[in-house]
Amino acid sequence: xxxxxxxxxxxxxxxxxxxxxxxxxxxxxxxxxxxxxxxxxxxxxxxxxxxxxxxxxxxxxxxxxxxxxxxxxxxxxxxxxxxxxxxxxxxxxxxxxxxxxxxxxxxxxxxxxxxxxxxxxxxxxxxxxxxxxxxxxxxxxxxxxxxxxxxxxxxxxxxxxxxxxxxxxxxxxxxxxxxxxxxxxxxxxxxxxxxxxxxxxxxxxxxxxxxxxxxxxxxxxxxxxxxxxxxxxxxxxxxxxxxxxxxxxxxxxxxxxxxxxxxxxxxxxxxxxxxxxxxxxxxxxxxxxxxxx
Numbered sequence: 027x028x029x030x031x032x033x034x035x036x037x038x039x040x041x042x043x044x045x046x047x048x049x050x051x052x053x054x055x056x057x058x059x060x061x062x063x064x065x066x067x068x069x070x071x072x073x074x075x076x077x078x079x080x081x082x083x084x085x086x087x088x089x090x091x092x093x094x095x096x097x098x099x100x101x102x103x104x105x106x107x108x109x110x111x112x113x114x115x116x117x118x119x120x121x122x123x124x125x126x127x128x129x130x131x132x133x134x135x136x137x138x139x140x141x142x143x144x145x146x147x148x149x150x151x152x153x154x155x156x157x158x159x160x161x162x163x164x165x166x167x168x169x170x171x172x173x174x175x176x177x178x179x180x181x182x183x184x185x186x187x188x189x190x191x192x193x194x195x196x197x198x199x200x201x202x203x204x205x206x207x208x209x210x211x212x213x214x215x216x217x218x219x220x221x222x223x224x225x226x227x228x229x230x231x232x233x234x235x236x237x238x239x240x241x242x243x244x245x246x247x248x249x250x251x252x253x254x255x256x257x258x259x260x261x262x263x264x265x266x267x268x269x270x271x272x273x274x275x276x277x278x279x280x281x282x283x284x285x286x287x288x289x290x291x292x293x294x295x296x297x298x299x300x301x302x303x304x305x306x307x308x309x310x311x312x313x314x315x316x317x318x319x
Contacts, residue, residue: 040086044078051075051120054127066119074118080111085189094179096256097247101265104169105272107189108162108196113280115197116204155202155221162199163228165191170232172244179246199225203280215288222281229273236266 055071084090084106093100125133139145151157168174169188178188203218235243239262242248247258256264 037086041082044082044086047124048075048078050127051118051123052127054123054125057126058122066123070118071123073114074120074123077111077114077118080106080114081193084111095247097244097258097261097265098256098268101269103189104166104192105269107192108166108199109273109276111193112196112200113204116200116206119206121206152198153201155218158198158202159221159225162195162225165195166228167232175244176246179244203284215284218284219281222277222284226274226277229269233266233270233273237263237270 051074052071055066058065084103089099090103093103125137127133128136140149169178169191178185202221240259242258242262244262247261
């Protein structure tokens with residue numbers, strides 16, 4: 027089986043843009059830090075670079091070259107692109123550093139585009155939790171349908187589209203959870219816990235099917251060299267167990283951190299301050315309310 031996407035040229039084609047993005051981010055991060063030391067913490071830069079490293083491991087590393095031999099490695103790719111890289115990137119609060127790191131003229135054009143009402147309306151529609159959840163679930167289930175899975179394994183182009191869709195849907199999925207670059211919340215984020223719980227269901231169903239199915243779901247791996255001692259069925263069960271464990275653990279940790287942040291006394295104090303400032307602003311702009319007070 028030939029896979030041109032694992033060739034040295036293909037690896038360079040992926041690595042070069044990732045390095046360029048890292049350099050642009052670093053340039054913008056340094057510029058932002060000069061203006062305000064506390065705008066973007068140091069750990070966020072490390073998180074962003076870690077997210078890029080996860081992408082490189084999934085797509086361009088020597089490990090990725092084994093994805094056509096083992097379903098387990100193929101599953102590792104999916105987990106890196108959809109479950110680990112996106113939250114790491116969003117924790118890096120990438121919008122401001124990336125825009126600041128671009129050449130000034132191009133950066134100004136991009137900022138103007140992002141601030142335009144049509145783009146903002148489109149962004150709000152795409153970032154709706156229902157849309158993000160459906161995109162992630164459809165990508166996960168769709169690419170594991172045997173016919174589409176085989177298409178991605180046969181064609182380098184479709185394999186690239188598959189990987190890009192996993193990364194894009196992962197970025198969409200984690201946006202409502204992390205909300206990078208947004209200000210203080212209004213306290214209406216509790217449904218995100220349900221969002222995370224429901225997101226485990228497609229993963230649980232798919233991984234459970236791979237683990238307990240008594241036949242090889244993807245025949246393409248029957249002809250792969252089993253130099254590691256695993257049969258195709260054992261490899262399939264290992265991939266399903268890996269997905270089951272990793273996704274459940276990551277979502278559970280995310281939910282625990284999210285709940286702890288919502289319940290923290292510091293956050294309650296911030297919400298009280300926000301409410302007070304909102305009411306004070308309303309009084310200033312409403313003469314009748316001012317008289318009533």
